[in-house]
Amino acid sequence: MTIDPFYLIVDSAAWIRRLVPLGVKLVQLRIKDRSTSEIRAEIREAKAICAAHECQLIVNDYWQLAIEEGCDFIHLGQEDLASADLSAIRDAGLKLGLSTHDEAELETALAAEPDYIALGPIYPTVLKVMPWAPQGLDRIGAWKARIGNRPLVAIGGLTVERLAGVFEHGADIAAVVTDITRNPDPESRTLEWVAATRQMPPN
Numbered sequence: 001m002t003i004d005p006f007y008l009i010v011d012s013a014a015w016i017r018r019l020v021p022l023g024v025k026l027v028q029l030r031i032k033d034r035s036t037s038e039i040r041a042e043i044r045e046a047k048a049i050c051a052a053h054e055c056q057l058i059v060n061d062y063w064q065l066a067i068e069e070g071c072d073f074i075h076l077g078q079e080d081l082a083s084a085d086l087s088a089i090r091d092a093g094l095k096l097g098l099s100t101h102d103e104a105e106l107e108t109a110l111a112a113e114p115d116y117i118a119l120g121p122i123y124p125t126v127l128k129v130m131p132w133a134p135q136g137l138d139r140i141g142a143w144k145a146r147i148g149n150r151p152l153v154a155i156g157g158l159t160v161e162r163l164a165g166v167f168e169h170g171a172d173i174a175a176v177v178t179d180i181t182r183n184p185d186p187e188s189r190t191l192e193w194v195a196a197t198r199q200m201p202p203n
């Protein structure tokens with residue numbers, strides 16, 4: 001499966017409406033601290049926008065809602081995975097991306113045979129407090145050697161200026177939140193990400 005190398009992560013359908021038409025082909029809806037009915041409505045709206053723009057939507061955390069709303073790709077962290085019903089997810093035909101932060105998590109993730117593996121935080125991130133020190137670029141190469149043909153997502157503190165390094169070290173996909181959503185001009189920054197990731201040679 002080929003997945004677009006530019007992976008935008010946002011916390012609302014409003015962001016998806018704003019940025020996906022600019023050429024984003026892979027987006028994660030990552031919502032925290034909202035009611036189930038609000039999250040369902042956001043997923044529904046995001047799905048319609050993505051369908052209209054041939055963009056792959058990935059729903060973070062809420063795998064039951066993703067199934068109920070007819071989505072086809074979810075992302076889970078290790079704690080999410082521990083409480084999720086993997087058989088139900090696979091029976092519903094959903095593709096699955098998993099987070100990893102250390103060797104033990106990589107073993108757990110590989111056993112679940114996901115459709116991609118994410119490694120982070122590559123650089124310090126301001127989005128959330130994390131117990132892991134930044135992984136650094138060399139860890140990307142080590143992860144890629146372990147996961148083979150499975151796509152590797154790099155996440156955490158990524159910027160346009162840091163893209164060449166993560167792809168040169170073996171990442172297939174670069175995920176981003178704040179370099180775009182906290183940029184004074186998110187639309188222009190998105191266009192820079194689209195252009196920069198199109199230039200990266202595939203691994």
Ligand SMILES: Cc1ncc(COP(=O)(O)OP(=O)(O)O)c(N)n1
Nearest residue numbers: 060075076077078099118153155175
């Ligand atoms: C592509 C990607 N990688 C990692 C994460 C983090 O997932 P998780 O560890 O479950 O943390 P939350 O994002 O749920 O706070 C991700 N969402 N996407």
Ligand SMILES: Cc1nc(C(=O)O)sc1CCOP(=O)(O)O
Nearest residue numbers: 120121125127156157176177178
């Ligand atoms: C949501 C998330 N998960 C991470 C992980 O390492 O699993 S790093 C991260 C934050 C990514 O945001 P930004 O691009 O602003 O650093």
Ligand SMILES: [Mg+2]
Nearest residue numbers: 061076077080
């Ligand atoms: Mg999660």
